[in-house]
Amino acid sequence: MLLRNIIQRSLTKVRVNVQLQLERRNATVASPVTLDENVVRPEAKELSKSDQKFNSLQQRFVYPEFLPNPTLEWRNPIREKLERIDMMRRRSQVDLPEFYVGSILAVTSSTQHAVSKQTRFLGICIKREGCGLRASFVLRNVIDHIGIEIRYFLYDPKILKLDVIKLEKRLDDELYYLRDALPEYSTFPEDMEPEILPDGMPIPINTTKVVMKPRPWYARWERTHFQGINRELMMTHVSEKMKMQIPLHEKPWEKYDLMKQYRSTIPEEEQKDIFAEVDSELHKLELLRKKQKRKRAFVKPLKSS
């Protein structure tokens, strides 16, 4: 009895430690649900010093591509610095606003082969990846009953305009499962009206649970733990044999793997240094964006005759 008690106590200790670690140096990997609760949007107001520190730590969610790839053998401080300089140069030319996986974006880009030399594509962001200048995102929409996905490099100079039509988050970090969901979940009209979120509001989280199409699928979704899939309905498409295989592929120990967590994230101190370099410029750009947003939100009253 005594022994069991001791073991249980030590286990809970480990769990607490893990949670602490997650809170401390978490950037990308941990489950998004826990992160969302903490997110407070950076405000345009002048912030006190302690607030600013907090703010610069929140930047990792708003501008994740400023953090370098944590793989140690690929890191070089000078390359990272040069990359950041180039990123800020590009940002001075085009407005690249804050958006998340699950937000609806419209990208206007120049295309050599289009008649008007420009194309506009609207879709839901289903993936954001890459660091530095190679940061990219994938937009998905269903047009004429055909699913279309386009990958854009965020810092590509061909991007003329990036409009956030609807700023929101989903329950997951990537939404590739929309490929195998019913088409209505990834269908958005191309002339969608932009929704402007009031200042200081937390980012809304869309808790839609998508219904999957019958198999065949792009991946083994029944083995994953995506929150945004309606699991009960999905399991109706899964055979008994596949259900038996689910526990074989589970890796419940991974959330306790502190070294894995450490290797796949940038330490807090380094994050602060990185954002200290670019914060002032980003803040200026943000203020500019706020001004333009206010202009857009204000509708000129019509003259009543």
Next chain:
Amino acid sequence: MAGICNRLLGLNSFKGLKVFESTVLQHGCDCFAVTQFSGQVRHKGPPKPKLRFPLWYLQKTRVNYPEKITPENREFIKEVGYEKFGPPAVISGISTFQTNSPLKDQPLQKGVWTPKSRRCGLITRKIGLYPMWSKSGEPVWTTLLQVVDNHVVKYIPPEEYDPARKSVVYRKNHSLGVLLVGAESCDPQKFTREYCGLFAPAGLPPKRVLGRFFVSPDAALQPGTPLGAMHFRPGDVVDVVGKTKDRGFQGVMKRWGFKGMPGSHGVTKTHRRGGNIGGGGEKGRVWPGTKMPGHMGNRTRYLRGLKIWRINTKYNVLYVQGLGVPGGTNSIVYIHDTCLPLRKIKDESKAPPFPTYDPSVDDDLPDDLYDPEIHPLDSPSISFEEAKK
């Protein structure tokens, strides 16, 4: 010791013992001496070595034994070093010494560039890869090579240069001299006295990396001359040399891209093996050069004809075409003008900085120099003109 060996071999000849002793003294290796002794003595005197190490191939590092130096003395030694080589400084992102006037003597007379002259190369570190975009909107993937604190250490004119390994058709009137270039200044206490002595005539601190470049005599440089990224210009074509990543002992699938064998359908014990390695009959042996498992990587590899798309003058970084530069990130890469006959500069009006870039020519260099085809990221977004109706 000779006695013990003789006893082991069962020898007691007095003559044998004498020869044996002399060989031991020469080579300092027991096994070698034992094999030497088994045959007849044919040579009179020691044979001339076919292979010699070059003169800069010296014992570099020393054993780091505890020297029991007091902290005050340690500080003093540091100060002496700073007095000799200048105070420590971070120059273009690299920690080094701030050597104010490295040139002891008058600089050599500047030659005039001709299509036949060969310039010095640079020692760089591969610091990563990232994309740029051309003016037509296409991504251009580049490798970033940072020139790491390069200085000329020594110049050997062609008459004095005696190569360590002569080729079969060795030209006696060899027309190329040798420039020894060092990169990354270090604390002299880390190295041996003889290694530090290599740099003393040039008034330089010891360098971590050395490189040798064949140059034509008109491109010779004064020892102590600093070399930077502006040695090249955007648009120039270069060759790079580096050591590939060490992958260890690998099988044929990874090393040579063999297909392996099926994973199932009755196949046992041979899924990743190479299969047959030779025929029978007259060719009944393994032919030389057959692709087999073995050590992969850690070999010197060349990549020729890479264009320089951009130069960062602040951090001395060259943005070189492509992702195939040998070696991993933070590995050493040597870079020099291309030797490809169709991509060499032949026009004298397009002569490169010769013998190297003179920093006193223009004071206010921009931080970034681009090839005209590249779209600088601080210029407005790319937009194509509409076709005329």
